[in-house]
Amino acid sequence: MNQIIVITLCFSVVLCPRSFAGTFFPKHDINDPNLSNDTVMLQCKKSLMYAPSQLEMWCERAYEVGYWQALEVIALHTGDGSHYVAEAQKHAENGEPDGILALAFAYESGRFVPQNLHKSITLYNQYLNDNKGIEEEKMRVAATHEDLYLIYTELGNFEKAAEHKRFFDENNYIENKDAILKKQMNEAGIPVDSEQ
Amino acid sequence: MNKINTDVNYRTMAGNARLVMLGESSHNPAIYKFEAIKALKELKKVGFTYFAMEMLPRSMQDKVEFYQRTGSGFNFIQQYFDEYWARGYLVPQAYGELVKAAREVGLKIIALDLTLEEMDAIDASCGFDYAEAKKCFDSHTVRNLVWAQNINAILNQLNQNRVVVYMHRWHAVRAAGYQEGLDTLVKVGAYQQSGL
Structure with missing residues (x-):
């Protein structure tokens, strides 16, 4: 197969207003007692691309409800x-x-x-x-x-x-x-x- | 960042690759899209023929083709960006400029993505535990698989076809451990096609 080249644009963000993620990131209430654990984990995963400002909040909750893999999403975001x-x-x-x-x-x-x-x-x-x-x-x-x-x-x-x-x-x-x-x-x- | 890097040479980076993926590390800054416009202009000069992007759903391909052919109907495309891709200041407009630039330089524009409704349906059908065990796929992986199939179809159609793809970098490479990125999916698809 011919070469595939991935060029990642990694400019540092000079201006980073609170992002309006639109409907790619549903507006769930993290404190809603009816929220399923699966939905919490899904929010965690989606936040990586669509709502990074909310990532740690959702992924820490996902970890609390039993998804240790949510820590990977945090790690991808923070580098740690x-x-x-x-x-x-x-x-x-x-x-x-x-x-x-x-x-x-x-x-x-x-x-x-x-x-x-x-x-x-x-x-x-x-x-x-x-x-x-x-x-x-x-x-x-x-x-x-x-x-x-x-x-x-x-x-x-x-x-x-x-x-x-x-x-x-x-x-x-x-x-x-x-x-x-x-x-x-x-x-x-x-x-x-x-x-x- | 207090210095603009003017050393980037997309033609050199692309070499004789038939697929170049430009992965923005965040959807939020408009500046990445303007950098991609620079890349498109350079890559067109060295023979790239297609421009595929994450930010338009396949269901809009007819409208994209109409705009490509006639120069009319851009408002439908811009409306989509305004509604679903308002990630930050001037971001929808920047995506619009990227599409315009692709048309102006003569790249055939491909709308890659699923609709939000389709993504939600996929996620409803596959919870995290099942997705991690690869018994089914979450929407992120389905999108990657569908995009890879589409890209491979274009590459396999004619040897002269060369594709630039614009997406979030977490589609171009593996995001979480169980979510294959386009970099491997496109290669595997190519091996399958060639019978290797």
Whole structure:
């Protein structure tokens, strides 16, 4: 595939008025007792792009109601991932897939920790060993093989890369992803084909 | 920031890439859109043919094409920015100028996004725990998947097609660990198309 270049415009913000996020960010009352935990977490995620001034408020509430992963959103916004990494470490040590994978991605991407692809590989393999054959984890297992394929490709270990690519090819990961996407879009009444 | 960086050379940065993603690190400052206008002018000169943007929904593609063809009907596009993209001072106008500039330099304009109603329907169908386990996709991921499919369709149509995409940077790259960014989704789509 030809090159893909991501150019990130990262000018510092000279003037940053309170943003009017419009309806991309629903105006929920954080103190509403009827607000579901899922809605709180969704507000946290949406605030990253649409209401950064409200991010810490929503994500801290999401953390309080049980979503430790909300700390990642705070970390992406503030640049300080220390609390998030510590929490991921704790959950990883408990053998929880969410924690193991979160830590693996942190080391893979070099986000909040120094990049360490070998540590990432170890964690991804730990997850695979723990979740082999578990139907509930089928998609994440295949996605992990895809991550390992990309890492080994970057390391130049094409034999290992091919091994992991074989797994997600043989398990129709891309096709399964497409099928999930189409099903969701059909059920939501969204046209599937591009309008091009 | 007390110094304007005039050293940016988009032509050099793009090289022979067929896809360039310009990722604004915040939707709030108008200045990023004006910087993108500079980029479009330079990239058109080196053969880029399409301009795709997050800030217009696919359902408006007909109106976009009408404006592109005739120069009329821009008010519908500006109205959309005014209603949904009022992130800060002069931001809707700046998005409008970006669309005008793309038309003026001769780039074919592509409206990438879902509508807000479609995003809400997707989020209603997939809570955080299921999205993290990749049993379904949240609206952020669905948007990325749909955009990647659209972009790949354009790139695969003709070898001469080269695309500039304008979006928030958290679409261009992976946001949370379970939310793939366009940088990997477009590559995976390309591998699938070519049978690799």
